[in-house]
Amino acid sequence: xxxxxxxxxxxxxxxxxxxxxxxxxxxxxxxxxxxxxxxxxxxxxxxxxxxxxxxxxxxxxxxxxxxxxxxxxxxxxxxxxxxxxxxxxxxxxxxxxxxxxxxxxxxxxxxxxxxxxxxxxxxxxxxxxxxxxxxxxxxxxxxxxxxxxxxxxxxxxxxxxxxxxxxxxxxxxxxxxxxxxxxxxxxxxxxxxxxxxxxxxxxxxxxxxxxxxxxxxxxxxxxxxxxxxxxxxxxxxxxxxxxxxxxxxxxxxxxxxxxxxxxxxxxxxxxxxxxxxxxxxxxxxxxxxxxxxxxxxxxxxxxxxxxxxxxxxxxxxxxxxxxxxxxxxxxxxxxxxxxxxxxxxxxxxxxxxxxxxxxxxxxxxxxxxxxxxxxxxxxxxxxxxxxxxxxxxxxxxxxxxxxxxxxxxxxxxxxxxxxxxxxxxxxxxxxxxxxxxxxxxxxxxxxxxx
Numbered sequence: 001x002x003x004x005x006x007x008x009x010x011x012x013x014x015x016x017x018x019x020x021x022x023x024x025x026x027x028x029x030x031x032x033x034x035x036x037x038x039x040x041x042x043x044x045x046x047x048x049x050x051x052x053x054x055x056x057x058x059x060x061x062x063x064x065x066x067x068x069x070x071x072x073x074x075x076x077x078x079x080x081x082x083x084x085x086x087x088x089x090x091x092x093x094x095x096x097x098x099x100x101x102x103x104x105x106x107x108x109x110x111x112x113x114x115x116x117x118x119x120x121x122x123x124x125x126x127x128x129x130x131x132x133x134x135x136x137x138x139x140x141x142x143x144x145x146x147x148x149x150x151x152x153x154x155x156x157x158x159x160x161x162x163x164x165x166x167x168x169x170x171x172x173x174x175x176x177x178x179x180x181x182x183x184x185x186x187x188x189x190x191x192x193x194x195x196x197x198x199x200x201x202x203x204x205x206x207x208x209x210x211x212x213x214x215x216x217x218x219x220x221x222x223x224x225x226x227x228x229x230x231x232x233x234x235x236x237x238x239x240x241x242x243x244x245x246x247x248x249x250x251x252x253x254x255x256x257x258x259x260x261x262x263x264x265x266x267x268x269x270x271x272x273x274x275x276x277x278x279x280x281x282x283x284x285x286x287x288x289x290x291x292x293x294x295x296x297x298x299x300x301x302x303x304x305x306x307x308x309x310x311x312x313x314x315x316x317x318x319x320x321x322x323x324x325x326x327x328x329x330x331x332x333x334x335x336x337x338x339x340x341x342x343x344x345x346x347x348x349x350x351x352x353x354x355x356x357x358x359x360x361x362x363x364x365x366x367x368x369x370x371x372x373x374x375x376x377x378x379x380x381x382x383x384x385x386x387x388x389x390x391x392x393x394x395x396x397x398x399x400x401x402x403x404x405x406x407x408x409x410x411x412x413x414x415x416x417x418x419x420x421x422x423x424x425x426x427x428x429x430x431x432x433x434x435x436x437x438x439x440x441x442x443x444x445x446x447x448x449x450x
Contacts, residue, residue: 005070009034011084012075013045013056016098019150020073021054023105026154031055032069034062036084069093073101076144076169079194097173099166102149104176107157111288114143114164114177116208117185117221119332120277121145121165122306124185127281127299128163134299137289139163144170161288168204169194178211181284182233183219185277188331202227209233219283221276236287238279240272240339247279251341254279261293267300270310270322271339308433310336314440316447319408321401321440324417325433333419334360337367340415344368345408347400347416349375350432351424358384365389370407372400376424397425397432398439405443 008024010017013035024031032055035042039059049056057065063083072088072095074080080095088095106112115124122145129146132139139161142152152162164179171177187202195201209218212233220228222239239245248255249272254262262282264275278300285291305311308325315321327333333348337360346368357380364371365388373381373393382391392407394400397416404414416436418429426432 006030007068007070008032009065009067009069009072009088010075011035011072011078013037013042013049013058014075014077016075016077016148016150018045018048019148019154020075020098020101021049021052023102023150023154024073025052025054027105032057032065032067034058034065034084036060036062036082063087071096073098074173076167080172094175095173096175097170099143099149099164099170100174100177102153103174103178105150105153106162109157110160110162111180112162112164112178113181113183113284113288114166114179114208115183115185115280116166116168116171116205117183118188118329119335120185120273121167123274123309124183124277124281125163125165126306127277127303128161128285130303131281131285131291131296131299132161132163132289134295135289135291137161141165166208168201171207172204174207174210176211178213178216179208181217181219181288182208182212183280183284184208184221184224184228185280186221186273186331186335187224187227188329188334217284217287219280236283238276238283240276240279247283249275249279254282256282262297262300267303268312269300269303269305270312270320271336273335273339274305274310275339308429310339311433311437313437314444316405316440316444318411319405320413321436322413322415322417323433323436323440324415325422325429325436327417327419328421328429330355330357330360330419333417334363336415336417337363340367340413342413343409344413344415345370345372345404347372347374347397347404347414347436348419349373349378349381350418350420350422352376352380353420355420357381357419361385361388369409369412370404372403372407374400374425375418375420377420397435398442401436401439401443 008031010020010033021031042058046056129141137160140159141163144165144167209231216233218233222237222245237245238247240249252265253260311323313323371391378393422429422432
């Protein structure tokens, strides 16, 4: 395990902060945790840190800390431009992210498969973990999903593989982070409340390749390869839409260099975007540990996708109901629509975040026969799409489920993919997805023959 500086300031009192503090203590260092949040609300966290023997400074005092600091470890939720970070940068003290801090403790015998992208990260991270569970190798899902990376590496040689989901926030503050395999799933505008523009967001995510060498592998969406440009790692590409990629999709099978290798239709996954996630997972795992396709088939044939991400939640009279409540932005909705082969009934709408739904009007007209709309944006979306596809506005999500079944053509799929956030009607996209699932279950029970 690498040596750590003696005095470490850990910024953020969340899960990543706790994990980084434990790792620093294990190193024999003396960490202090700083968080500018409300000290009263953070009182339980302070007590927990104190039980660990770790000092914690919360509230405004955290932004003017005067103690000795050799290294700063930033939690991903903290903006590098915030005052709590600037106080150290102006003094020339090194600021690294929690992912970088954890990576410095990864054993050389272990491999890191790092997954980034605007959408699909969690699904791909989970699938890679599931695939290795069907081998003799020990893997852990970690990073932006699963346990914090610092928590995972605390166990030393316990894992052969780290399936690491990394966001742009986590990649901002890396200095040596070098994944064995980097996966770039896709890219679309997002997080513009944190970045000055789309290019800055893109460059933050592109840092995943910065420290790779020719001995490493980059698995890249074929359509993004030119914008990514030259990188040192060996490159494999995937695409559900371009036959020039190394991994392709014929509508049913995943193909490698033109040869069918995996029957996607036999899985519980839906949509060509999920076919691309599978391609990326196969490319990574067959190149780290030489996983056999037999293990991949066993793992993914029974794999249940994460809740609210193109999740099949029921079937009524031949109509599949797909829960994609996690589609909280236009790119996620667009990905879901592009994944449909035949026209569908779409349930969409939610909080008005100022999004321009007109950007995907032509795609909606191509993929959708009827739209059912809910939430704050219902009227605006109906006005935008209504000239090209029939739109109906209803008051509640259960009413949308009932209406969708009434208007659906025989065997048509009904997709719930809102395209925006849930906070106009629900506490989270998870709660929204649960309401959709429960409404489908209720309607299914009502439609069962006596």
